[in-house]
Amino acid sequence: MTIVRQPTRAGVRDAAAKVAAILPPTPLFFAEIKGVEVAFKAESLQPIGAFKIRGAWHRLTAIDESQRSKGVVAFSSGNHAQGVAWAARELGMPAVIVMPEDAPRVKRDSTLSLGAEVVGCDRGKGVREKIAAHLAHARGAVLVPSFDDAWVIEGQGSVGIEAEDQFEEFGLDDGIVHVVTPCGGGGLAAGLALALPDAAITVVEPEGWDDMRRSLEAGWIEEAADEAPPTACDSLQTRRVSQLTFDVLSRRSATGVAVAEAEIRTAQRWAAHNLRIVVEPGGAVAIAALLAGKVTPEEGMLVIVSGGNVDADAYAAVLGRDD
Missing domain, CATH: 3.40.50.1100 (Rossmann fold)
Structure with missing residues (x-):
């Protein structure tokens, strides 16, 4: 359990x-x-x-340094994406963000400018969560949910x-x-x-x-x-x-x-x-x-x-x- x-x-x-x-x-x-x-x-x-910068910083700094080289994966329409991307950049960690294709362009562009990799997806029910979980498992990265953490x-x-x-x-x-x-x-x-x-x-x-x-x-x-x-x-x-x-x-x-x-x-x-x-x-x-x-x-x-x-x-x- x-x-x-x-x-x-x-x-x-x-x-x-x-x-x-x-x-x-x-x-x-x-x-x-x-x-x-x-x-x-x-x-x-x-x-x-x-405000998402706060949760992202607390979460990423809690990741053991031996794990940080494998990075993090998150899913977000934009603000959590930017928070995770910012924190990852400050800590020298790779970050992948799964974002809906219809996410506001200003948020997508900012996430990219902070050095994160962006993977597009449909906004359909549960789609981005499933893609993010798959990517995190495949890369050995830490999954960083936007609120369920x-x-x-x-x-x-x-x-x-x-x-x-x-x-x-x-x-x-x-x-x-x-x-x-x-x-x-x-x-x-x-x-x-x-x-x-x-x-x-x-x-x-x-x-x-x-x-x-x-x-x-x-x-x-x-x-x-x-x-x-x-x-x-x-x-x-x-x-x-x-x-x-x-x-x-x-x-x-x-x-x-x-x-x-x-x-x-x-x-x-x-x-x-x-x-x-x-x-x-x-x-x-x-x-x-x-x-x-x-x-x-x-x-x-x-x-x-x-x-x-x-x-x-x-x-x-x-x-x-x-x-």
Whole structure:
């Protein structure tokens, strides 16, 4: 029987120390929504434009040095791909990333520029996971999932430790009382739940892809429907969350909401005008939930802005709309 390593708060703190040793903290911005000042953690300003750099660094640095020459294999539509590619480059490890053919070109090009090999695939159910597992086995490489991994979850949770320290620096003595975060497979949300054990956790997903919300409400894992609608949130198109992430969030009584595509576009524009930052659709869903009234702003709230890797033409079109 294989024993699966479980993510822990101690692991999150170890990850935070690792990340702090190589990267500066991402900014914490403050802005009012419905008359309440809320904190926004700009993970979109990471070197790869997303929080995924955290989990990738914690995971790859945990690989024994004798194994590193065989490299790593990951599967991702883009942000995890870039995180793994960046960490592999810093550690001198080969990296292969399996990416859907329809992944945003900006994410694919960035992954290649970081030195990773990219293998294209169809976005069909389970295809990239199977290809990645085959490649890892054939090469003797370490498979690095985007969320179904204890080290990755702990690494993503380091953002919570970092934000907690920033709250103290700003003199917010009551600390973080509620975290609102984008959610795909739940690695970031689960990591935050471990990092901030006293804070309420709300996950936000695009409509039709809100499998974590439905899973938390049902008490067991629910998959996204095969006929799930199109969404601009390529980074949040996860059909099934993992047992690891679900268990952490379920134990913490996390809740979830879903936001519409128009609400996401409104959030992207709001972030550009009020925070002066570029946010990709998947990175804007937590903001969208507040603006749409699906989550009530409150003092001590932390909103995660998880990524900013946008297609230039698509982003320009969003800014030019009024919906």
